[in-house]
Amino acid sequence: MPEGQENIPHLLNELIPRATFFTQVVNRGILGHYVATASLATGVYETFNNFAAVPPDHPTVFEYFRRDLKRPATDAWVVAPSNGFNRIGESGHRSYGRGLGAGVILPKRLLAAALSSGSGQQYEHLLRDNYETPLYAPELSGNEIELHEMAEVLRLSVTDFATHARTLASPDELSVYIARHLMRQLSPSLLWITLHDVDIAHSGTYSLYLEAIQRTDRLCGEIWKTIQSEPEYTGKTTMFILPDFGRDSDNDPGGNGFQHHRTGDALSRTTWMMAMGPGIRENVVIERQLESTDLVPTLGAVLGFQTPLSQGKPAAEVV
Amino acid sequence: MLPGELTADAFRGYPPQARQIAAAQVALLRELPISFLPLLLRELISYDWKFPAERKELDNQFAYLTSQTPAARRQLMGGFAKLSVAAELERSDWVNAPAQFSEQLTTHLWATHQIDIFHSAAVDYVGTIHAAAPREPLPVARLGIVILGEGVAENRYRLFRKLRPHGMYFSNVTQGNGARLLLEVAADRARAHGKPYGHWFINGGAEVEPPAGLTCLSYHALTAVRTTLQEKMQRAFSSGMGPEAFRTMLAKLRPEELGPGTSDDPVLSRFQVSVLTEGSGTQIFSTTFVQWAAREALRRAEPLTILAHFGPRQRMRPMNELLAETQHKPEFDPQGSLVDADMGAYYTWLNQQRLDGAEQASFLVWFEGHNEAVAIAASMAPGAESKDPVSLESLVKQVLLPA
Numbered sequence: 001m002p003e004g005q006e007n008i009p010h011l012l013n014e015l016i017p018r019a020t021f022f023t024q025v026v027n028r029g030i031l032g033h034y035v036a037t038a039s040l041a042t043g044v045y046e047t048f049n050n051f052a053a054v055p056p057d058h059p060t061v062f063e064y065f066r067r068d069l070k071r072p073a074t075d076a077w078v079v080a081p082s083n084g085f086n087r088i089g090e091s092g093h094r095s096y097g098r099g100l101g102a103g104v105i106l107p108k109r110l111l112a113a114a115l116s117s118g119s120g121q122q123y124e125h126l127l128r129d130n131y132e133t134p135l136y137a138p139e140l141s142g143n144e145i146e147l148h149e150m151a152e153v154l155r156l157s158v159t160d161f162a163t164h165a166r167t168l169a170s171p172d173e174l175s176v177y178i179a180r181h182l183m184r185q186l187s188p189s190l191l192w193i194t195l196h197d198v199d200i201a202h203s204g205t206y207s208l209y210l211e212a213i214q215r216t217d218r219l220c221g222e223i224w225k226t227i228q229s230e231p232e233y234t235g236k237t238t239m240f241i242l243p244d245f246g247r248d249s250d251n252d253p254g255g256n257g258f259q260h261h262r263t264g265d266a267l268s269r270t271t272w273m274m275a276m277g278p279g280i281r282e283n284v285v286i287e288r289q290l291e292s293t294d295l296v297p298t299l300g301a302v303l304g305f306q307t308p309l310s311q312g313k314p315a316a317e318v319v
Numbered sequence: 320m321l322p323g324e325l326t327a328d329a330f331r332g333y334p335p336q337a338r339q340i341a342a343a344q345v346a347l348l349r350e351l352p353i354s355f356l357p358l359l360l361r362e363l364i365s366y367d368w369k370f371p372a373e374r375k376e377l378d379n380q381f382a383y384l385t386s387q388t389p390a391a392r393r394q395l396m397g398g399f400a401k402l403s404v405a406a407e408l409e410r411s412d413w414v415n416a417p418a419q420f421s422e423q424l425t426t427h428l429w430a431t432h433q434i435d436i437f438h439s440a441a442v443d444y445v446g447t448i449h450a451a452a453p454r455e456p457l458p459v460a461r462l463g464i465v466i467l468g469e470g471v472a473e474n475r476y477r478l479f480r481k482l483r484p485h486g487m488y489f490s491n492v493t494q495g496n497g498a499r500l501l502l503e504v505a506a507d508r509a510r511a512h513g514k515p516y517g518h519w520f521i522n523g524g525a526e527v528e529p530p531a532g533l534t535c536l537s538y539h540a541l542t543a544v545r546t547t548l549q550e551k552m553q554r555a556f557s558s559g560m561g562p563e564a565f566r567t568m569l570a571k572l573r574p575e576e577l578g579p580g581t582s583d584d585p586v587l588s589r590f591q592v593s594v595l596t597e598g599s600g601t602q603i604f605s606t607t608f609v610q611w612a613a614r615e616a617l618r619r620a621e622p623l624t625i626l627a628h629f630g631p632r633q634r635m636r637p638m639n640e641l642l643a644e645t646q647h648k649p650e651f652d653p654q655g656s657l658v659d660a661d662m663g664a665y666y667t668w669l670n671q672q673r674l675d676g677a678e679q680a681s682f683l684v685w686f687e688g689h690n691e692a693v694a695i696a697a698s699m700a701p702g703a704e705s706k707d708p709v710s711l712e713s714l715v716k717q718v719l720l721p722a
Contacts, residue, residue, distance in 0.1 A: 003480070030429045047430040051562040169637035200635075203600035204607030207658035208635055250666070253673055254438070256614060257666055259599065264434050 007213045010221030011274075015241070019274035020284045020318050027245040027269050027292040031261045036244040036292070037080075037194055038088055043296030043310025055092040058309050061296045062102035063090055065190050068305035074153075076102035077188045079179045081171060081196035093309070102192065103153075105145055105182070107174040113147045114162045154181045169215075172197040176219050180226055187232035190303070195219060201247060204259050224276070238277030238302055240295065246271050275318045286317050321409060322356050325349050329414050334367040340381070347385055350392060353409055354424065354437070355399040355444075361417035368589040370516050372621040379452045395447060398440025402433050418570050422563070458512045459623055460679035460722065463671045464501050467629040467660035468687045469524045470653035478657070478686060479693045481665040486682065486695030488704045494711045497685060498527070498628065504715055505626040506530035516586070516620040521612045523605035524630030534587065534620075536612050538605040538630070541591060544580040545602050548572070548595055552602075569596040590615070604632040606656050610663035617670040627667055629660035668695065681718045685711065697722035 005012055029039045032050025039046045042058040062076040078089050086109075090101020151158055168174050172195045179193050197212040220241055227233045248255030249267040261268045273290065275298075276282070293312035300307040301319035320329070325348055330341035341348065341363060348356060362369075362377055369377070384392060393400070405427050413420035428434040468474070479488060494500075502520065509518035509532030520533040529535045551572070555565050574581040574588040581588035595601050598611035606629055613627040634652035664684040671680055681696035692711070695701075696718045 028432070032429075045432075049426070166639055166643070168639055171638060174638070203604060204598070204610060205600065205604050205632070205635070205655070205659050206662040207652075207655035210658065250669060253618075253670075256611070257662070264429075264438060 007210055008217040010217045011241075014221050015224060015274060015276065017283050019276040020281050020286060022273045022275075022286045022288075022290050022315065022317075024287065024289045025242055025271050025273045025292060025294075026289055027271070029292065031245045031264060031268055033196070033199065033244060034085060034088070037085070040242075040244060040292055040295050041088055041192070042091065043293045043307055043312045045293065045311070053087055055087040055090060055097070057092060059091045059093045059096035060089065060101060061299055061307070062190060062192075063093075063096040063100040064296070064300060064305050064307050065303060066100050066102075067096065069303070071189065073099075073103060074186050075188050076190040077182055077186070078102045078104045078192045078194070079175050079182065080104060080106060080192075080194040081108060081175070085194060102190070103145055105150065105178055107178045108171050110145075110147055110150055111162065111165050111174060114158045114165075154178070154185050156181050156185075170197050170212075172212075172215060172219055176222060179223065183226060183230050183233060187230075190299075193223065201258050202260060204256070206258065209258060235278060238275060238280060240273060240275050240299070242273035242292075242295065243271040244292070245269060275315075280318050284317070286315075290315055320414065322351055322353055323349050325414070332415050333364055337363050337366040340366060344381055344385070347381070350389065352396050352400040352402075353413075354402040354404050355396060357413040357417040357420040357424070360414065361421050364417060365589070368586050370586060370590075370620040372516075373619050376452070380448050383448055383451045395444065398436065398443060402428070402437060402440075403431065419567055422566065454675070457623065457676045457679075458514070459508065460681060461622070461671060461674065461676055462505075462508065462624050462719065463667055463680070463682040464505065464624075464626045465629070465660070465664040465667055465682075465684040466498055466501060466524070466627070466687050467664060467684065468653075468657050468689060469629070470631045470651060471657050471686075471688070472653075474654070474657060474686075474689070476654070476658055476661070478661050478691055479664070479684060481662075482668060482682075482684060482693045482695065483704075484702050485668070486693045486701060487699035489692045489694065489709055489714065490690060490704065490706050491708045492685065492690045492692045492711055492714060493708060494685070494688070494690075497711045498524075498687060500711055501626060501683075501685070501715070502527070502530060502533075505624050506532050508624045509533050512623055514623060517622050518624040519613075519616050519620070519622045519626065521609050521616065521625070521627045522630070523609035523632075524628045533626075534616075534622075536587075536591060536594070536616070538608045541580060541595070544577045544591070545595060547577045547580075549602055551577075572596055590619070604659070605630055606632045606659035606663060610659070610666055613663070613667045614670050617667070617674065621674050625667070625671065627663070629656065629663060631656045632659065679722045683715065683718050694718045696720065 027036060029036060029045030030047065030050060035046050035048060035050040038056040041060045042056045044058040046056050046058065048054050048057065065071060066076055078085070080088060086104055086106055089104040091097050145153060147158060150156065150161070164177060165174055168177065175193060175195065179191060182188060182191060195216050198209065198216055200212050201209040224239060227237045227239060245261060246268045247258050247261050248263045249265050250257040252263045252265045255263040255265070291312055293310060294315055295312065296310045297307045297312045297314040298319060301314040325345055327342035327345050330338045333341055351359065366374060366377060387395065404424065408420065408423055408427060411420055411423065428437050505518055505520060516534050518533050519536070520529050521536045523538045526537060526539050555568055560568065572592060574592050577592060581591045594608065594612045594615060598607065600607035601611050609627050609629050613625060616622060616625060631651035631653040632655070634650040634655070668682045671682060683692065683694050685692040692714060694714055694717065698717050698720045
């Protein structure tokens with residue numbers, strides 16, 4: 001077995017056999033998590049400061065989806081870590097933007113609020129999820145929902161939420177828990193989940209990085225199982241999985257191997273993508289190169305909406 | 320200010336030796352492009368606290384640049400000169416704050432998709448300077464030693480998977496007091512081949528009294544410094560400081576601001592602070608501290624000997640434990656630390672191999688308290704395995720056999 005594959009049994013054995021798998025997805029943009037994820041969501045290499053809580057400059061896939069298909073606000077959601085992602089739901093573009101984006105749920109931030117409101121104790125340590133600049137948590141000003149809204153929208157009491165969270169080992173598990181609630185209560189047509197535990201790599205601890213990879217692998221499998229078990233989703237849902245970018249090569253002296261993604265070398269820019277669901281060929285491997293910006297037009301082609309300002313091209317193999 | 324406007328007086332805020340060099344080289348500095356010069360100044364401004372190897376490298380750069388004709392220099396700088404730099408950056412105080420300029424330039428280059436051009440220019444430049452630098456034979460072949468596994472009773476992780484292809488794997492090593500033996504090996508080399516900052520002991524394990532002659536860095540000995548640093552970081556976080564300001568704050572910290580605990584040697588104390596402020600995770604995890612410190616020591620001091628001892632780091636508590644609202648005693652995670660250290664050993668070897676004399680260099684990694692080791696040396700067949708009993712002492716002798 002090639003090195004590292006022992007850490008991703010769910011992707012390898014359960015998901016790839018059901019997927020069309022692209023082996024080379026290149027990110028030619030800025031390799032910071034928020035700006036890169038925003039680029040994935042807009043189909044344009046965004047260039048804003050990765051650590052600023054600003055909206056993407058270009059329309060997001062959520063805005064294209066909702067405007068073209070005339071979908072309500074409850075039909076597009078983002079579940080994300082709290083690191084700046086509160087603005088990812090809708091862009092600052094004047095032709096799209098306000099009122100057309102996705103609702104954003106930041107489970108860790110909700111949890112910190114839920115726990116603090118009950119005990120008077122501050123749980124700000126929960127928000128320190130940016131391992132590269134470990135003490136940064138941006139101010140909120142996006143369209144993320146508040147604690148009371150979560151209780152209302154997801155029909156999940158704050159007490160139940162906090163109680164369940166106390167049984168979970170990581171923030172990503174909390175995100176998947178919330179995503180499941182969303183699927184059961186609102187059944188959104190477009191759901192974007194960002195998992196972030198693997199960024200513990202910035203702490204330089206390889207064992208914790210491996211644990212996070214194994215957990216992410218398991219959670220991807222669980223999300224697919226949820227899709228298969230929920231009546232609103234089974235048999236009519238396409239799932240895409242891809243990393244935002246890679247990590248530095250061991251062999252680039254400018255980096256420190258797995259710890260960061262600062263060199264811009266080929267390994268830090270090149271990842272993969274898998275797509276699975278009805279109409280998508282199973283167990284197919286595509287070797288040709290895609291770009292990160294191809295995701296949005298591919299989603300547009302699959303769901304039937306236009307993505308006029310995206311720079312990418314639809315992946316013909318899955319549309 | 321643009322480089323062409325520089326005068327010697329612009330460097331009056333520099334430390335004495337750096338100021339002297341800048342003043343002597345001001346005619347050269349005026350010629351260099353704005354996308355390169357502050358990066359050179361970032362190195363120069365800390366000249367007074369640099370290791371001898373770094374000073375020599377910087378001296379070589381100046382010697383090479385001044386030896387070239389203006390046309391040759393323009394050609395050498397061509398890759399940098401074609402980068403477009405924002406006017407705001409040109410107006411910044413890049414003479415006195417070159418590190419901040421460097422960070423902002425990096426951000427600008429990423430945002431304007433010029434980072435690949437910059438990397439290419441930098442690789443070409445470093446290659447040219449390196450090729451032109453005079454070569455002096457090393458007094459002795461380099462030796463790297465890594466000790467890992469302190470506190471691990473039983474292990475199921477397949478160790479050394481990345482190093483085995485490069486050396487010989489031994490599965491029946493008898494050790495005795497192995498850690499002390501290896502420390503004495505390093506100290507013997509320091510005595511035999513004296514060189515300032517030439518022989519290092521980086522310790523993340525239990526505190527030991529190191530033999531004389533070694534440059535020492537200890538995670539546990541820096542506990543008070545790390546605590547003070549973490550308090551400063553916490554205050555910065557609570558004040559709402561943004562990430563750029565946060566990094567600038569860290570970069571400006573001087574040893575005296577972190578209280579007693581750093582070395583009396585100003586060069587070493589600056590190095591200690593840089594390991595803690597520039598390395599992510601070095602303040603919290605001893606395994607990260609040892610790996611990063613070894614990387615930086617190899618990169619900057621180019622030692623003849625490095626002994627890195629990984630100890631157990633604190634356990635990372637999962638979210639449910641953090642939320643339990645009960646006080647926990649700090650716990651160690653020996654098994655996780657072993658995995659960290661295994662990768663750390665590989666990176667230490669990679670970093671040693673980036674230095675001159677890589678072909679003659681040797682390396683030994685030993686699983687402390689157990690019977691496993693990998694030896695990389697001219698006398699060791701790559702990818703081979705030996706199950707025969709061998710003492711650690713004998714293994715060291717074999718590793719040190721001349722190529």
